[in-house]
Amino acid sequence: xxxxxxSFYHQEDVNQLARQLLGKRLxxxxxxxxxxxxxxxxxxxxxxxxKASHAYGGRFTDRTKVMYExxxxxxxxxxxxxxxxxxxxTGVEGIPQAVLIRGLEPIEGLDVMLRRRxxxxxxxxxxxxxxxLAKALGIDRALNAKDLMGDEIWIADAGLSYTPEEIVxxxxxxxxYAGDHALLPWRYYVKGNRFVSKPNT
DNA sequence: GTGCGGATGAACT
DNA sequence: GTTCATCCGCACT
Numbered sequence: 001x002x003x004x005x006x007s008f009y010h011q012e013d014v015n016q017l018a019r020q021l022l023g024k025r026l027x028x029x030x031x032x033x034x035x036x037x038x039x040x041x042x043x044x045x046x047x048x049x050x051k052a053s054h055a056y057g058g059r060f061t062d063r064t065k066v067m068y069e070x071x072x073x074x075x076x077x078x079x080x081x082x083x084x085x086x087x088x089x090t091g092v093e094g095i096p097q098a099v100l101i102r103g104l105e106p107i108e109g110l111d112v113m114l115r116r117r118x119x120x121x122x123x124x125x126x127x128x129x130x131x132x133l134a135k136a137l138g139i140d141r142a143l144n145a146k147d148l149m150g151d152e153i154w155i156a157d158a159g160l161s162y163t164p165e166e167i168v169x170x171x172x173x174x175x176x177y178a179g180d181h182a183l184l185p186w187r188y189y190v191k192g193n194r195f196v197s198k199p200n201t
Numbered sequence: 202g203t204g205c206g207g208a209t210g211a212a213c214t
Numbered sequence: 215g216t217t218c219a220t221c222c223g224c225a226c227t
Binding site: 054059061062063064077078079081 | 219
């Protein structure tokens with residue numbers, strides 16, 4: 001199973017890229033522990049004109065600057081003071097695009113993930129939802145701005161892909177502040193998968 | 202320096 | 215359906 005090549009992340013259509021990430025495998029290797037799973041839910045955040053994006057209007061700060069880098073890096077930030085959210089930076093340098101990973105079907109290191117989440121047994125909420133999967137994978141801000149070609153956090157192609165009929169597009173979650181852009185159908189998920197985050201269908 | 206609110210999740214009623 | 219945990223990032227003074 002090979003890591004996605006840098007060229008994958010350099011695609012300029014972030015929505016197409018968000019769809020293509022479904023079925024890929026996200027892994028972390030932290031303190032000698034390997035964890036990972038199949039990406040089953042994503043959201044695209046598109047450039048300075050996307051009102052839901054942290055980079056809307058060209059906002060460039062210590063937090064958002066990694067979004068302006070060339071694709072192939074992690075963008076991880078703390079949300080609500082509690083949850084770390086993991087994004088993939090995509091596209092070309094200077095254009096702030098990213099894909100938020102919102103749902104993961106656990107595959108590797110189940111025991112480690114259960115321990116990190118303080119759960120006795122597998123339930124779908126182990127990795128359904130962006131905050132939940134980040135915690136299960138041990139993702140925090142120490143992994144921000146990491147090269148996805150490295151050996152701490154990466155995405156691999158295991159040969160699985162979904163047909164257009166298996167992929168649903170819908171409005172993004174938790175972006176009411178974005179006004180009319182909150183309705184853009186830039187959230188993608190695998191139809192019927194148990195590890196898609198709750199505000200489902 | 203201060204104040205406000207968030208790309209959520211879990212535990213409630 | 216409602217509440218609340220919890221803290222940095224960001225805009226403004």
